[in-house]
Amino acid sequence: MAETESAPLLRVAHLKVAYPIRSSLLQRQIGANVAVSDVTFDINPGETVGLVGESGSGKSTVARAVIGLVKPDDGVIEFEGRNITGYSRKQLKSVRRDMQMVFQDPYASLNPRLTVRDLIAEGWRVHRDIVPRDQWTAEVKKLMDRVGLNPDYSDRYPHQFSGGQRQRIGIARALALRPKVIICDEPVSALDVSVQAQVLNLLDDLQEELGLAYLFISHDLSVVEHLCDRVLVLHHGHVVEQGNAREIFEHPQHEYTRALLAAVPVVRPWLERAHQGRHPTGEPPAQVGQK
Numbered sequence: 001m002a003e004t005e006s007a008p009l010l011r012v013a014h015l016k017v018a019y020p021i022r023s024s025l026l027q028r029q030i031g032a033n034v035a036v037s038d039v040t041f042d043i044n045p046g047e048t049v050g051l052v053g054e055s056g057s058g059k060s061t062v063a064r065a066v067i068g069l070v071k072p073d074d075g076v077i078e079f080e081g082r083n084i085t086g087y088s089r090k091q092l093k094s095v096r097r098d099m100q101m102v103f104q105d106p107y108a109s110l111n112p113r114l115t116v117r118d119l120i121a122e123g124w125r126v127h128r129d130i131v132p133r134d135q136w137t138a139e140v141k142k143l144m145d146r147v148g149l150n151p152d153y154s155d156r157y158p159h160q161f162s163g164g165q166r167q168r169i170g171i172a173r174a175l176a177l178r179p180k181v182i183i184c185d186e187p188v189s190a191l192d193v194s195v196q197a198q199v200l201n202l203l204d205d206l207q208e209e210l211g212l213a214y215l216f217i218s219h220d221l222s223v224v225e226h227l228c229d230r231v232l233v234l235h236h237g238h239v240v241e242q243g244n245a246r247e248i249f250e251h252p253q254h255e256y257t258r259a260l261l262a263a264v265p266v267v268r269p270w271l272e273r274a275h276q277g278r279h280p281t282g283e284p285p286a287q288v289g290q291k
């Protein structure tokens, strides 16, 4: 799927992030908790790289470092060949537009006081050259349509939508900035299994249509296996195994990977559809607000 002839879209080399440990009384730093260490991987345009591991293994920390929310203690992060490791907030502005994030909890990540229209258009206030103001409404409706939401509901608020629909709003918000890569941090783990399938299939379709790259973070190996080209297995902040997704799932080399695989409860039939270019039969009926 991915083309590798040019520089990778995103390159993370020897990333180390340590969080300060503070004394609760004095708020004085008394040490550091190394959350990730020596994490190295590339993502090429149109590629999906999975980051898997148990809770606390460092997945979100890698995502936060890539997007500039935490400062690496060591290592290099490059975007399209540019070293962005030490970028200031202002310098990161141009990169953030190309690198969007979809979060685990779509409700917590959406401002409840904004309508869907304002939520989707929010990024255009900062990045003014993307969509002219007089076209915001039309463009919001197009994006809603694209992610499977009824465009007539653009003046509704997040609480008027279901969990799956709210995640579609989050995806539309990310798409609004026309990114090259989307970091998906457990994007379906807060959703019902049947709704997970719909959202994953949407992400898959968008990738095919727009050539997006994904850094896909999940503790659920059955999700990662079917969506990802390559996978990194994180354990206590270290990459214990990485490579082609299918090979890792068929022939896991590390005992931690084998333990994670053994913990996968069921093979989910809806995931069989991934990368086959068609929707599974028997998807649950669309919900209110969804087309």
Ligand SMILES: Nc1ncnc2c1ncn2[C@@H]1O[C@H](COP(=O)(O)OP(=O)(O)OP(=O)(O)O)[C@@H](O)[C@H]1O
Binding pocket: 019, 020, 033, 034, 035, 053, 054, 055, 056, 057, 058, 059, 060, 061, 062, 219
């Ligand atoms: N803001 C923080 N301050 C201090 N320690 C943190 C902070 N955020 C994460 N950690 C610690 O860093 C380590 C990695 O956490 P991280 O959230 O990256 O893991 P994760 O694999 O994403 O876990 P989860 O799936 O539960 O989100 C953990 O030991 C965690 O306790």
